[in-house]
Structure formats: structure tokens, C-alpha cells
Amino acid sequence: MSLKGILKNNPLRAAVVMATYVAYALASTISMYLFKYAINDLTANKWSRFVFWLLIMAAGGLLAVLLHALATYLYSKQVQDYFHQVRRQIMHHYYAQGTTKVAAMQNQLGNNLKVLTDDYAMPLLQVWQNLLSVTMTTTALFTLHWSLIAATAVVVVIVLLLPKIIEKQMGQASIAATKKNAKMLDTVKNWFAGLSELRRYKSGKRLNQEIDQSSQALAQANIAKKRYEGVSIGINGLGNAIGQIGIAFWGGILYFNRQVSLGDWSVGAEFTSTIFNGLWSIISALTRIKSTKKLRQEIEELIVPVADEQQSTNVCGVTGKNLVVKYDNGETIAYPDFNVNRGDKVLLVGDSGTGKSTLFKVMLGQITPASGELAFTDEAGRKVAPQEAHLGYIAQDASLFPDTIINNITMFSQKLANRVDQTVEKVGLVPDLAKFASHGETVIDLDQNNLSGGQKQKIVLARAEIHNTQFLLLDEATSAIDSQTTNAIVCELLNMDATVILIAHNFSPELVSRFDYQIHLKADNKEGEKDVN
Ligand SMILES: Nc1ncnc2c1ncn2[C@@H]1O[C@H](COP(=O)(O)OP(=O)(O)OP(=O)(O)O)[C@@H](O)[C@H]1O
Numbered sequence: 001m002s003l004k005g006i007l008k009n010n011p012l013r014a015a016v017v018m019a020t021y022v023a024y025a026l027a028s029t030i031s032m033y034l035f036k037y038a039i040n041d042l043t044a045n046k047w048s049r050f051v052f053w054l055l056i057m058a059a060g061g062l063l064a065v066l067l068h069a070l071a072t073y074l075y076s077k078q079v080q081d082y083f084h085q086v087r088r089q090i091m092h093h094y095y096a097q098g099t100t101k102v103a104a105m106q107n108q109l110g111n112n113l114k115v116l117t118d119d120y121a122m123p124l125l126q127v128w129q130n131l132l133s134v135t136m137t138t139t140a141l142f143t144l145h146w147s148l149i150a151a152t153a154v155v156v157v158i159v160l161l162l163p164k165i166i167e168k169q170m171g172q173a174s175i176a177a178t179k180k181n182a183k184m185l186d187t188v189k190n191w192f193a194g195l196s197e198l199r200r201y202k203s204g205k206r207l208n209q210e211i212d213q214s215s216q217a218l219a220q221a222n223i224a225k226k227r228y229e230g231v232s233i234g235i236n237g238l239g240n241a242i243g244q245i246g247i248a249f250w251g252g253i254l255y256f257n258r259q260v261s262l263g264d265w266s267v268g269a270e271f272t273s274t275i276f277n278g279l280w281s282i283i284s285a286l287t288r289i290k291s292t293k294k295l296r297q298e299i300e301e302l303i304v305p306v307a308d309e310q311q312s313t314n315v316c317g318v319t320g321k322n323l324v325v326k327y328d329n330g331e332t333i334a335y336p337d338f339n340v341n342r343g344d345k346v347l348l349v350g351d352s353g354t355g356k357s358t359l360f361k362v363m364l365g366q367i368t369p370a371s372g373e374l375a376f377t378d379e380a381g382r383k384v385a386p387q388e389a390h391l392g393y394i395a396q397d398a399s400l401f402p403d404t405i406i407n408n409i410t411m412f413s414q415k416l417a418n419r420v421d422q423t424v425e426k427v428g429l430v431p432d433l434a435k436f437a438s439h440g441e442t443v444i445d446l447d448q449n450n451l452s453g454g455q456k457q458k459i460v461l462a463r464a465e466i467h468n469t470q471f472l473l474l475d476e477a478t479s480a481i482d483s484q485t486t487n488a489i490v491c492e493l494l495n496m497d498a499t500v501i502l503i504a505h506n507f508s509p510e511l512v513s514r515f516d517y518q519i520h521l522k523a524d525n526k527e528g529e530k531d532v533n
Contacts, residue, residue: 001086001116001296001303003124009082013074018128020071024064025132031060032270033140039263072125079121083113089303103186108302111181112295119174120292123285130278130285137278141271144264151250152275155243159276162239163283166232167290173225174291180214180221187214232287240280247272312390314470315376316342316499318363323372325358333358335372338519342379345494346501347512350521356503359521360473364393379470392469392498396476398456405433406440409462416466423466426492428485429458454481461489465496474502487511 007014038053087109094105142149191198191210198207248269255265323335333355340346348356361367362374365386376384400408409423410416420440424430432455436442444451451459457478464472472493478486490507493500494514502515512518 001120001299005086006079006082006121006124009085010078013078017071017074017078020067020074021129021132024067024071025129025136027060027067028064029133029136029140031057031064032137032274033267034060035270036144036261036263036267039266040261043262075125079117083117083121086299086303087113090299093302103182103189106185107178107182108299111185112178112299115174115178115295116292116299119288120296123288126285127282127289130281134275134278134282137271137274141268141275144268144271145254145260147254148247148251148268148272151247152243152272155239155246156275156279159236159239159243159279160283162235163232163287165235166228167287170225170228170232170287171291171293173221173228175294177218177221177225178295180218184214184218187211233284236280236283240276243276244269244273313378313384313388315384315389315391316379316470317344317377317381318471318499318501319373319375319377320359321373321375323359323362323374324370325355325362325367326370332370335359335521336519340499340501342377342381342499343497344499344517345515346499347507347515347518348501348503348521349518351523354521354523356521357475360393360475360501360503363389363473364391365389376471390469390471392464392467392472394457394460394464394472394474396457396479398460400444400446400451400456400459402444402446404438404441404443405436405459408444408459409440409466411463411467419466420462423462424458426465426489427458427461428481428488429455429462432458453479454485457481458485458489465492468498470498472498472500472502474500474504476503476505478504483508490514 034053034057038050038057041047041049041053090105090108094101138149138152141152187210191207195207198204251260251265251268251272254260255262260268317340319337319339320335321337323337325333325335335355348359350356358367362369363386374386376386376389378384403412406417406420409420424433424440432452433439433442442450458481461478474493478489481489487508490502490511491514493502501519
């Protein structure tokens, strides 16, 4: 996130924007300069010449307004195009990293880019615009009397030093406000995810408390930010006012000593005012730009090109040796050694809390074991590094997307469209689809929740089936499906070539006996054993 990035996004348009602002500054400075002649002609009673100068000034002013509007429009386009790219890169970063931090992502894509538009991109423009008008006005002022420049320079140094007083606090306040905003989004996400439960148990009070707390913290952070902004504006304004009055006074002395004309004095005062307003504007813009430094660094880290998804290899088997997982809270789970071969159908059992889901997380690379070894093998029996292993994972709460049921099964791959009918039959989804007017083309409405838990699970099972996943981990993936359909689905799974490891409770002994063997985790010493059927 940088000025270079904004300019490079469309170099030609950037050049036009800069040039248009130069033309704008030139037009407005010249029309201001002409006022000197208007005043001098007015004091010399030359009425028609006075009107002539005013008309020329009006034309210059109009031209300046048009140029300004055009340049501002083009610059906004430039910035929005750049931010569009940045958003894309951030999304790609999160996708490639496989992040699940939704609130952080929302904050980066929404709030933070808005802050950067207001406090970085627009202030940059403010700096450029005012830099031009200060430079041109200073040159014009020099033509009136050299000492006006010297006096201006003295006051400028004072004006430049003043904002240092508040700069650090401004930056900290800005960061605090963004952090509190992220916290607020997180709280909303975490608590509203369970809204129906909170309503069921009439726990609205607690929800209010939580939202209230983060909302208050955010409000306070925003107030603090505004307070520092206010103080900063006050300090700059004070310097500006002192400067203008001082220079007008000096111009007055020059006029009384007959060193400048009345026209010079009045235009000089106007120029000084432009210089101070311009400097004030540059300083406040720079202060705002500086306050976004950390935020820009954060975004910069998100937009550095990241490698595309890692190449993954289909795996068929897995072995675990002396595996131990340690959670931060000290919870330690030691696993029995296991060796799952290609095509094995394995039931992972054990009491609640013995570490079944944790073992899946280790296999999926979400948790790194404290010790021991986990190794995957591909079709040819070659070892595959865990980070490269391609596994199918089906959890209790199915991941669905707001698109058609068919697209949720094929995961948007047109190549698989011709196998959808056969697949939905295998997972028992046909009677469910018949209930919808648009059948497989029914769009899944994540807000309205137009599918039952069982239907969702069947869709995800169909997804794994149609993609011919060779290694399937199922964590209570049929918990919401009736027992008859579960039996049918499990039988279907057991007939597949794929290696299947399944966690399930309450399977009938008959169904259990169809698996090749069980890996049994035990609670007491967290050491388990393998029971072969
Ligand atoms: N993120 C975590 N931080 C700390 N401890 C955790 C975490 N996740 C799980 N645990 C603990 O690890 C142990 C195993 O949890 P896990 O979810 O793997 O059990 P499980 O056998 O799948 O249970 P269930 O059958 O109830 O789903 C539990 O005691 C749990 O409290």
C-alpha cells in the first residue's frame, strides 16, 4: 500500500491527474495575481480596466474549477482501481493461507481500506495539490517584494514544527480505533453465531453486555482519535492565524514606506493566506498519512505475492507412531500407533474427549503434534509429506456456499456435471431434491437455511464422492441423517475404493462389523488400541 502502487496502477492516467493539478494551480494563481492590477486600476479610477481584469479573473477562476473537478474525478478512479487490486490480493492471500479469521478479513477489506482511502489516498492528493499552489504562490509573492518571502519563511518553520507536539498520540489513537473495530466485529461474529440459542435460553442480557462492552470501547477509541484530530487542527490553525496576521502587518509596513503598491499589499495578503492554508493543509494531510503507517504495513504484508495453493498429492494410507498432541492448556493426548492401508475402512471410536477430532485435525495439518510421526502414503506406497497430502474431510457441520445444490456438489467443475445424477442417488439425495421446485438448481440460502441438516450432509458426501476422493475423513458426517439412509450411505462408502476413517457414535453392531477394524481411543491414560473386526 503505497503512493507508488497508486501511480503504477495506471501510469498514463496518473500523469494526466498530476498535470491537470499543475494546470489548475497555475490557473488559480494567475487569476489571483491579476487582482493586483484590478486594485491598482481601481485606486487610479480606471473603471473599464478594472472591470476587464475582473472578467479575466472570472474566466481563470472558472477554468481552475473545471480542471479541479476533472483531476479529482480521475484521481478517485485511480485510487478505487488500485484498491480493487488490493482487495483482490488480500482475498488471494487469505485463500492461499487458508485463513478462517473472518472478522480480520472483513476488517481488512472493509474498514481498513475505508480508513486508507480517507486518511491516506485523499490526503496524498491534498499534499500534491497544496504543494503546487504553495510553490506557485511563493514564486508570485517573491515578485512583489523579497522580504515578504523571508518573513513567510520564518513563520513557515514555526508552523511546520508545531504539529510534532501531537503526531505520536495521533498515530496511536488511530491504531487503537482500528483494533477496537476488529474486536467489535469479532464479538458480533462470535455471539450472533449462536443467536438462536441465546434467544432460546433468554440470554439476551449477556449478549447486550458483550456487544455493549466492545461498542463502548470502539466509541471511546473513536472519540480519542477525533480528540487528537481536533487538537491537531487547533494547533495548526493557531500557527496559521498568527502567520497570516504577521505577514499582513509586514506588508502594511512596506506599503507605508512606499515599497509596494496597494494592489501588491492586497494580493500579497491573499498569497500569504493561500500559502498558510496550503501549508496547514499539507501538515494535517501528512499527520493523517503518518497515522496510517502501521495499517499500511499490515496491508503490505497481505498483498505481497504468495505462492498459489501448494500442489497436493492424493494419498491412500496413513501411519501414526508415538503421536502425542499437547494443547496450550496442558491437555495431552497420546495416540496408539496405527497403520491405515489403501482401501481400509476404519472406525475411529472412543469416549467423548478422548481425542478423535483432534487426530483428524493433526491429519489435516491444523495441529502440529508435540512428538511422534505421522506419515501418508500415495497410491504407489510412496511417502507424502503431511502438508502436501490431499484429503477429503467431512465434518458434522457441512460447509456449503450460497449457490446451487449441483454447484455445491461439483464445486463449480463443469467436467463433473454428467456424474451428478449418479452421485446424488448414491448418497440418497434424490427424494430430497424432488421436494424442491428447482431440484438440483435450487440455490442454497445460508441465511434462510432452506436445507435440513441431513440434506446438507448428503450434499457434502456427494461432493467427496463425485471428486473421487481417495482418502476420506468423516467426523460424525451422518449425525443428522436418519438411520436407514445412514446405513445406505455407509454401505456405499464401504464399497468405494477409497480409504475411509470414520468417527461415529451409535452405529448398530451390524454396521460396525462391516468396517475392517476400529482404532479405539481410551480415556484413562489416553493410550488406545486397535481392535480388528
Ligand atoms: N483447542 C483446544 N484447546 C485445548 N484443549 C482442547 C482443544 N480442542 C480439544 N481440546 C481437548 O482435547 C481433548 C480431545 O478433544 P476432541 O475434540 O479431540 O475429542 P473427541 O474424542 O473428538 O470428542 P467428542 O467425541 O466429544 O467429539 C478434550 O479433552 C478437549 O477438551
